[in-house]
Amino acid sequence: MNTYDPAWLPDEAWHALRGRRALVLADGGPIADTLGGELHEGSDPDLVLALRHHADTSDAARAAVRRAPADLGPEGYAVTTHGHTTVVLAESEHGLLYGLFDLLRADPPADGGIRLERPHTALRKLDHWDNLSVHPRMGQVERGYAGGSLFWDDGRARNTPEELRRLHDYGRLLASCGINAITVNNVNVHEDAAHLLTDRLDDVVTIADALRPWGIRVHLSVSYAAPVLLGGLPTADPLAPDVRAWWQRTTEAVYEAIDDFGGYTVKADSEGQPGPHSYGRDHAQGANLLAAALAPHGGVVHWRAFVYDHRQDWRDRSTDRARAAYDEFTPLDEQFDANVILQVKHGPIDFQPREPVSPLLAAMPRTRLAIEVQATQEYTGQQQHVCYLAPMWSEVLGFRPYGEDDARTIADLGASGGFAAVANTGNSPFWCGHPLAQANLYAYGRLAWNPALDPDTVLAEWTHLTHPGAPDLVRTTVRSALEGSWRTYEKYTAPLGVGFMVRPHHHYGPDVDGYEYTPWGTYHHADRDGVGVDRTTVTGTGYSGQYPEPWSDLYDSPGTCPDELLLFFHHVPYTHRLHSGRTVIQHIYDTHAEGCAEAEEARRRWQRIAHLLPGERHRETASRYEEQVRCAREWRDQINAYFHRKSGIPDERGAERRECGT
Amino acid sequence: MNTYDPAWLPDEAWHALRGRRALVLADGGPIADTLGGELHEGSDPDLVLALRHHADTSDAARAAVRRAPADLGPEGYAVTTHGHTTVVLAESEHGLLYGLFDLLRADPPADGGIRLERPHTALRKLDHWDNLSVHPRMGQVERGYAGGSLFWDDGRARNTPEELRRLHDYGRLLASCGINAITVNNVNVHEDAAHLLTDRLDDVVTIADALRPWGIRVHLSVSYAAPVLLGGLPTADPLAPDVRAWWQRTTEAVYEAIDDFGGYTVKADSEGQPGPHSYGRDHAQGANLLAAALAPHGGVVHWRAFVYDHRQDWRDRSTDRARAAYDEFTPLDEQFDANVILQVKHGPIDFQPREPVSPLLAAMPRTRLAIEVQATQEYTGQQQHVCYLAPMWSEVLGFRPYGEDDARTIADLGASGGFAAVANTGNSPFWCGHPLAQANLYAYGRLAWNPALDPDTVLAEWTHLTHPGAPDLVRTTVRSALEGSWRTYEKYTAPLGVGFMVRPHHHYGPDVDGYEYTPWGTYHHADRDGVGVDRTTVTGTGYSGQYPEPWSDLYDSPGTCPDELLLFFHHVPYTHRLHSGRTVIQHIYDTHAEGCAEAEEARRRWQRIAHLLPGERHRETASRYEEQVRCAREWRDQINAYFHRKSGIPDERGAERRECGT
Structure with a gap:
C-alpha cells in the first residue's frame, strides 16, 4: 500500500498549527516526542503545550494554571489564550495530545477565555476483528469491508518501514478523535492468533510500539481454551489451580514485554467459542480468572455479553434471542471483579439498523459495563452504502432507561466501563473502503469522548477537517450525503425494527x-395476516418485561410502542395503523419507495460536485453510489413483492410508482 | 488413499470366472493384456474369449462363429456355451472386454444357447467436473460430494504407483458397466486447466494411458478462449483464419500425443464462460470450428446446450429459462458438422429431481444429440441422501416425445450422439462418498449401454455383485433402500415439479x-393464493408450445397435465384439485410428511442389518441416514410452514401429525 488518503487529517488541516512557534513542556517519552514531531518548536513561542508541573517555565502556562481547575484528570486538558499565545495545559502527555487535536478542530478561545475538556470515560476502545491470515470463509478481516488488515499479513505482524509508517498514521487518526485502546485481533480467536499470547507475543510488541506514541494501549483477544491450546494443560477450568497459575505466569510475561498492555478481550461460550460453561462454571467465574491475572498489572478484561443459543429451533416461539444476555448475566451482577468490564452490544440482537437499547445495560448496577457499537457496517450496507451511524449511536447513548425523570443515560451507565466499537478500517486506500465511512470512525471517537455531542456537529467537524479548502457546495453535499443516510438505509431495508431479512x-x-427457518434466533414471523415478533409480557416472550418502567409498559402495548420498533415487540396485522396514520403494509410500501428515491437523489447530488471534488475521493464514492442504488432497488422490490404476495394488499400508491413486480 | 472399497467388483464376484481355465484369442495390445491379466489362462480351456478372425484356432470358438450373426459391431459380443466351454465372441477387444464383464453379471447361456449384446450407442461418456486444484468456492470437484479428484492433485495429474493403481481400478469399474469415454476436467475451465490442451498435455497423456486398457477414451474440456489464453492471438473468433489454424495445429499435437483421443467438451456462452457470441457468431459456427480441427483425427465436439440468461430480472415473467436452449438452438438444426454432438441436459432447467423432458431433444432431427444426466447428486441430496436415479433416467429415456403412436423414444433420439453423465466419483473410500451412491454410477453405465433395461433389474444386478456372499436380508434391505428412494426424495423437497427451493x-x-428474487431464472411464484409457473401457450411463457403434439396440448391444460409436473407448467390456487383427488396444499402437507416418514423408515431398516453387514459400508451408510433424516425433517417443516403461512390453509391431518411449527 503505497498511497492512501489522509482522511480527516490532510496537510492543509495542520497548516495553521504548524505555522506557529511551539513550546512543549513535558516529561519526555514517546507521546512528548510525538508532540514535538507534529509541531515546529521555535523561540518566542505562541503555542505552549505544558504539563502542570512544568508550567512554571512559561508565563502563559503559569497564567493558564491560575485559570484552570486544580485537576484536569488523566486525559483532560484546558485550552487558554493569553494575548497571542495559546496554551494547552494538562496533567499528562495524553492530555496535551488531545489538546493539540482540539486545536485542529476549533479555534482557540478568545483572549482570557478557557476551554475545558475531559473524556466521559477512560476506556475508548476500537476492536479489530482482524485475522492473522486470510480465513477461508471470513476473509482476513471478519466483517471487514476495507481491504486487508492494517496489522497482519500472512500470519505475521506487518513491520516493513512502509507498513509501520502507515500504522503510525493510523495511530494519529485514532488519537485525533480520542480513541485510546485497540484490540488487535479477532474476538473469534483462531489457532494461529491464540499464539499471540505466548510464543508470538513479539508481534503484539511491534504493534504496541507503533501505537504507544499516540497514547493507544493494545488489548488482545484471547481464547478461553488457551491453557489447553498453548499451555498443554488438560483443562481450562477457571477454578483449577494450575489454570490460574498458567494465566498468572502468562500475563506476567505479557507485561514484561508490554508494560502498558491494556488487557484481554474475550468472547466466551458464544457462537461456538470455548468458555467456562464447558467446566460447569459461570461467566463471572470465567472472567474473574483472567481478571485476577491482570489486576496486579492494571489490566482489564473485556468480557463480551454476546451470549445466546445459536442452535435454536425456529419452531419454538418461546425462546427469544433478545432475552438471552439479560437472562444470562443479570444473576451475576455483583460477582465480577473490579477489573472486569462486561462488554454489551447496544441492542439485544446484533447491530441491526434499528434495535431497542439492550435492557441488560440498565440491569447491572454493580458491574462495570462497556457499550459496544459496530463501526464496520456489517448490517448497514458494508461500506458500499452511505450510512452515517452517529445519529443511531447518539440515540442509544442518550437513552434514559429509567425514564425521563431519571437523569441517567446509557452513556452514564457505561462511563465506568467505557466504549468499544468494531473497527471499520483496513488497508484500503481510504482506510474504510468507502471514503464517506471515515465519518463513522471519527464520530465514534468523538462520541466516546463526549457522548453528549450532537452528531450533526461532529459531522460538521469531520466535513470541515476532511475538506479544508473545498467550496461550500462540496461541504454541504458531503454533509447532506451523510446526515440522513442512516434513516434512508433503515427505510429501504427490514421494516419497523424487525431486523435481518439479509442474505x-x-x-x-x-x-x-x-434467516426465517434457521437456528439463529432472528425471525420476522411474517404470515399472510401479519408480521413481527411478539415479545410482550402477556402473549409473547416476555422480553419487554426486562426493561424498567416506563419502558416496559410502553413497549408492551402496540398503542404506545414507538412505530420504529413496532415489529420488534409486536406481531400485528398488516392493516394495523401506526402512530403515523399509515397501515403497516402501506408503511412498508411507502418507506421502501422513499428510501430508494432518497438513495437515488443522493447519488444525483454527488454527481453534481464531480467538477468541484476531483480525484479518487469523488470517483470511489460515485462508484459506490451506483452499487447502493442498485442494492436499494433490490431491497425495495424484493421486500415490497414479498409483502404484497403474502398480504395480498396492493400498494395504494402502486399506480404512481414504477412497477416493482410481485 | 491406501484402501478403498471394491464397489461392485469385490474379489468374490470374480471367483467363479477366475477359477476357470481361460484362453484369449486376440490381437494383442492394451485391452488384450487386460483380459489376460484378469483371467487365468490354462490348457484345456473352458472359457474362450475370441476375436472372430482368430476363432479358427478353437473348436468352441468356431462353433460360436457359426451360431452368431455375421457382424457383432465394434463393441458388441456374443456369449455361447458349448458343452462345458463358454465362448465370448467379438469383432474387437472392446467387445471381448464387455463380454467378460457380462459373465460377471450373469451365468452363461445353457449349452447350445447364445446371448447377444450390442450397445445402444457408441458414446457412453462420463464427465468429471474436476478442477486441477482446490477451487476457493467450488472445492476440487465442482458439485462433487465424494472427496477430491481421482485424476488431479494440487495442479498435476496423479501419477504415484498407488494413484495409478487406483486409476486402473477405476477404469475397471467404468468398463464393467459399459462406460467408454471420460472427460477429465471441469466444463468450467479455469486458467490452469486451460493449459492441459497445450503445454500441460503430458498430464492428459498420463490419464489416457491409465484408462486405455479399459477401452476408455479421454476427452478434454477446453476453453473457447484458448486461442487468446494460450495462443496469444488477439481473438478467438471462429471465423478468423489464424484461429482456425491455431485449433488445427493444437489438435494435431494432441493426437500426436494421444492417438485415440476422444475430443473436446465445451461449455460456451454459458454462465459466464467465453464463447462465439463474443464475436457475433452463433453456436454452430462456434462448434464447427473445433469440429473441423478434430474431424481428420476422428474426434468429436460435445457442445453443451446449457445456455440461458443467468442475469434475468425476476420481475419479468415473460422470460423463461426453460425455453432458452430450444430458442437458442433449434434455428441452428442442420448447421452443425457431422462430428458435433449437441449435449443436452435431460430437462429444460438443471437436473432437478423432477422436470419434464427437454423439448430440445425432439426438435433437432438433423443434429447429433447427446443426453446429459447428472450422476452427482447436486440437487438430489448430495450423496448424503439415498437417491437411486435410474428410475428417473429410465422415465426420461423411455419418453416418447411424439406420442405413444410413434415408437421413437428419447433414447433413440440420442443414439447417434450418445449419453453423458456428470460423474459422482472422487477419491473417497467408497468412490461416491455414500456407499449406496455407487448404484447410480453402475446404473448410468448400464442404461447408456441399454436404455431399455428395467432400473429394478439393474439394481438387482448391482446389489448382487456388490454383496456376493451376503444374507438375503442384506440384499433385500439394500434393494428396498434404493428402489423408491428417488420418489421419497421428491416427496420431501420442492413439490409437484416446481423445482429448486434449495439453499x-x-x-x-x-x-x-x-432463488425466488434472484437473476437465475428459477422461480416458484408462490403468493397467498397459489403457486407454480405459468408456462402455457395462452397465458404463460409459451414453453409448453415447444413440445410436439400430444404433449403440447396435454401440458398446456391443468386438467391433463400430469400431477407431478403441474407446478412446472401451471400457476394454480392452493385449492386446485389434483388427479389424485387431493388439493395442492394438502398434497404438499401429505407428501412432505410421507417422504420424511419414508426416510425414517429406511433408516430403521438399515439399522436392523447392522449385525449382518459389518464394517464401514454399514457404518458409513448409517451415519448418512442420520443426516438424511435430519435434512428431510428440515425440508418437511420448512416447506409446510412456508405454505401454511402463505396460504392460511391448515393441514387437514395436522392434529394427527407432529407439530411442524408455523
Whole structure:
C-alpha cells in the first residue's frame, strides 16, 4: 500500500498549527516526542503545550494554571489564550495530545477565555476483528469491508518501514478523535492468533510500539481454551489451580514485554467459542480468572455479553434471542471483579439498523459495563452504502432507561466501563473502503469522548477537517450525503425494527426469509395476516418485561410502542395503523419507495460536485453510489413483492410508482 | 488413499470366472493384456474369449462363429456355451472386454444357447467436473460430494504407483458397466486447466494411458478462449483464419500425443464462460470450428446446450429459462458438422429431481444429440441422501416425445450422439462418498449401454455383485433402500415439479425463497393464493408450445397435465384439485410428511442389518441416514410452514401429525 488518503487529517488541516512557534513542556517519552514531531518548536513561542508541573517555565502556562481547575484528570486538558499565545495545559502527555487535536478542530478561545475538556470515560476502545491470515470463509478481516488488515499479513505482524509508517498514521487518526485502546485481533480467536499470547507475543510488541506514541494501549483477544491450546494443560477450568497459575505466569510475561498492555478481550461460550460453561462454571467465574491475572498489572478484561443459543429451533416461539444476555448475566451482577468490564452490544440482537437499547445495560448496577457499537457496517450496507451511524449511536447513548425523570443515560451507565466499537478500517486506500465511512470512525471517537455531542456537529467537524479548502457546495453535499443516510438505509431495508431479512452468511442485500427457518434466533414471523415478533409480557416472550418502567409498559402495548420498533415487540396485522396514520403494509410500501428515491437523489447530488471534488475521493464514492442504488432497488422490490404476495394488499400508491413486480 | 472399497467388483464376484481355465484369442495390445491379466489362462480351456478372425484356432470358438450373426459391431459380443466351454465372441477387444464383464453379471447361456449384446450407442461418456486444484468456492470437484479428484492433485495429474493403481481400478469399474469415454476436467475451465490442451498435455497423456486398457477414451474440456489464453492471438473468433489454424495445429499435437483421443467438451456462452457470441457468431459456427480441427483425427465436439440468461430480472415473467436452449438452438438444426454432438441436459432447467423432458431433444432431427444426466447428486441430496436415479433416467429415456403412436423414444433420439453423465466419483473410500451412491454410477453405465433395461433389474444386478456372499436380508434391505428412494426424495423437497427451493450456491437443504428474487431464472411464484409457473401457450411463457403434439396440448391444460409436473407448467390456487383427488396444499402437507416418514423408515431398516453387514459400508451408510433424516425433517417443516403461512390453509391431518411449527 503505497498511497492512501489522509482522511480527516490532510496537510492543509495542520497548516495553521504548524505555522506557529511551539513550546512543549513535558516529561519526555514517546507521546512528548510525538508532540514535538507534529509541531515546529521555535523561540518566542505562541503555542505552549505544558504539563502542570512544568508550567512554571512559561508565563502563559503559569497564567493558564491560575485559570484552570486544580485537576484536569488523566486525559483532560484546558485550552487558554493569553494575548497571542495559546496554551494547552494538562496533567499528562495524553492530555496535551488531545489538546493539540482540539486545536485542529476549533479555534482557540478568545483572549482570557478557557476551554475545558475531559473524556466521559477512560476506556475508548476500537476492536479489530482482524485475522492473522486470510480465513477461508471470513476473509482476513471478519466483517471487514476495507481491504486487508492494517496489522497482519500472512500470519505475521506487518513491520516493513512502509507498513509501520502507515500504522503510525493510523495511530494519529485514532488519537485525533480520542480513541485510546485497540484490540488487535479477532474476538473469534483462531489457532494461529491464540499464539499471540505466548510464543508470538513479539508481534503484539511491534504493534504496541507503533501505537504507544499516540497514547493507544493494545488489548488482545484471547481464547478461553488457551491453557489447553498453548499451555498443554488438560483443562481450562477457571477454578483449577494450575489454570490460574498458567494465566498468572502468562500475563506476567505479557507485561514484561508490554508494560502498558491494556488487557484481554474475550468472547466466551458464544457462537461456538470455548468458555467456562464447558467446566460447569459461570461467566463471572470465567472472567474473574483472567481478571485476577491482570489486576496486579492494571489490566482489564473485556468480557463480551454476546451470549445466546445459536442452535435454536425456529419452531419454538418461546425462546427469544433478545432475552438471552439479560437472562444470562443479570444473576451475576455483583460477582465480577473490579477489573472486569462486561462488554454489551447496544441492542439485544446484533447491530441491526434499528434495535431497542439492550435492557441488560440498565440491569447491572454493580458491574462495570462497556457499550459496544459496530463501526464496520456489517448490517448497514458494508461500506458500499452511505450510512452515517452517529445519529443511531447518539440515540442509544442518550437513552434514559429509567425514564425521563431519571437523569441517567446509557452513556452514564457505561462511563465506568467505557466504549468499544468494531473497527471499520483496513488497508484500503481510504482506510474504510468507502471514503464517506471515515465519518463513522471519527464520530465514534468523538462520541466516546463526549457522548453528549450532537452528531450533526461532529459531522460538521469531520466535513470541515476532511475538506479544508473545498467550496461550500462540496461541504454541504458531503454533509447532506451523510446526515440522513442512516434513516434512508433503515427505510429501504427490514421494516419497523424487525431486523435481518439479509442474505445469510455475508449479510449483504435482501433475503426476507434468509434467516426465517434457521437456528439463529432472528425471525420476522411474517404470515399472510401479519408480521413481527411478539415479545410482550402477556402473549409473547416476555422480553419487554426486562426493561424498567416506563419502558416496559410502553413497549408492551402496540398503542404506545414507538412505530420504529413496532415489529420488534409486536406481531400485528398488516392493516394495523401506526402512530403515523399509515397501515403497516402501506408503511412498508411507502418507506421502501422513499428510501430508494432518497438513495437515488443522493447519488444525483454527488454527481453534481464531480467538477468541484476531483480525484479518487469523488470517483470511489460515485462508484459506490451506483452499487447502493442498485442494492436499494433490490431491497425495495424484493421486500415490497414479498409483502404484497403474502398480504395480498396492493400498494395504494402502486399506480404512481414504477412497477416493482410481485 | 491406501484402501478403498471394491464397489461392485469385490474379489468374490470374480471367483467363479477366475477359477476357470481361460484362453484369449486376440490381437494383442492394451485391452488384450487386460483380459489376460484378469483371467487365468490354462490348457484345456473352458472359457474362450475370441476375436472372430482368430476363432479358427478353437473348436468352441468356431462353433460360436457359426451360431452368431455375421457382424457383432465394434463393441458388441456374443456369449455361447458349448458343452462345458463358454465362448465370448467379438469383432474387437472392446467387445471381448464387455463380454467378460457380462459373465460377471450373469451365468452363461445353457449349452447350445447364445446371448447377444450390442450397445445402444457408441458414446457412453462420463464427465468429471474436476478442477486441477482446490477451487476457493467450488472445492476440487465442482458439485462433487465424494472427496477430491481421482485424476488431479494440487495442479498435476496423479501419477504415484498407488494413484495409478487406483486409476486402473477405476477404469475397471467404468468398463464393467459399459462406460467408454471420460472427460477429465471441469466444463468450467479455469486458467490452469486451460493449459492441459497445450503445454500441460503430458498430464492428459498420463490419464489416457491409465484408462486405455479399459477401452476408455479421454476427452478434454477446453476453453473457447484458448486461442487468446494460450495462443496469444488477439481473438478467438471462429471465423478468423489464424484461429482456425491455431485449433488445427493444437489438435494435431494432441493426437500426436494421444492417438485415440476422444475430443473436446465445451461449455460456451454459458454462465459466464467465453464463447462465439463474443464475436457475433452463433453456436454452430462456434462448434464447427473445433469440429473441423478434430474431424481428420476422428474426434468429436460435445457442445453443451446449457445456455440461458443467468442475469434475468425476476420481475419479468415473460422470460423463461426453460425455453432458452430450444430458442437458442433449434434455428441452428442442420448447421452443425457431422462430428458435433449437441449435449443436452435431460430437462429444460438443471437436473432437478423432477422436470419434464427437454423439448430440445425432439426438435433437432438433423443434429447429433447427446443426453446429459447428472450422476452427482447436486440437487438430489448430495450423496448424503439415498437417491437411486435410474428410475428417473429410465422415465426420461423411455419418453416418447411424439406420442405413444410413434415408437421413437428419447433414447433413440440420442443414439447417434450418445449419453453423458456428470460423474459422482472422487477419491473417497467408497468412490461416491455414500456407499449406496455407487448404484447410480453402475446404473448410468448400464442404461447408456441399454436404455431399455428395467432400473429394478439393474439394481438387482448391482446389489448382487456388490454383496456376493451376503444374507438375503442384506440384499433385500439394500434393494428396498434404493428402489423408491428417488420418489421419497421428491416427496420431501420442492413439490409437484416446481423445482429448486434449495439453499443458494451450494444447493443443499431447503430455502423456499432462496432463488425466488434472484437473476437465475428459477422461480416458484408462490403468493397467498397459489403457486407454480405459468408456462402455457395462452397465458404463460409459451414453453409448453415447444413440445410436439400430444404433449403440447396435454401440458398446456391443468386438467391433463400430469400431477407431478403441474407446478412446472401451471400457476394454480392452493385449492386446485389434483388427479389424485387431493388439493395442492394438502398434497404438499401429505407428501412432505410421507417422504420424511419414508426416510425414517429406511433408516430403521438399515439399522436392523447392522449385525449382518459389518464394517464401514454399514457404518458409513448409517451415519448418512442420520443426516438424511435430519435434512428431510428440515425440508418437511420448512416447506409446510412456508405454505401454511402463505396460504392460511391448515393441514387437514395436522392434529394427527407432529407439530411442524408455523
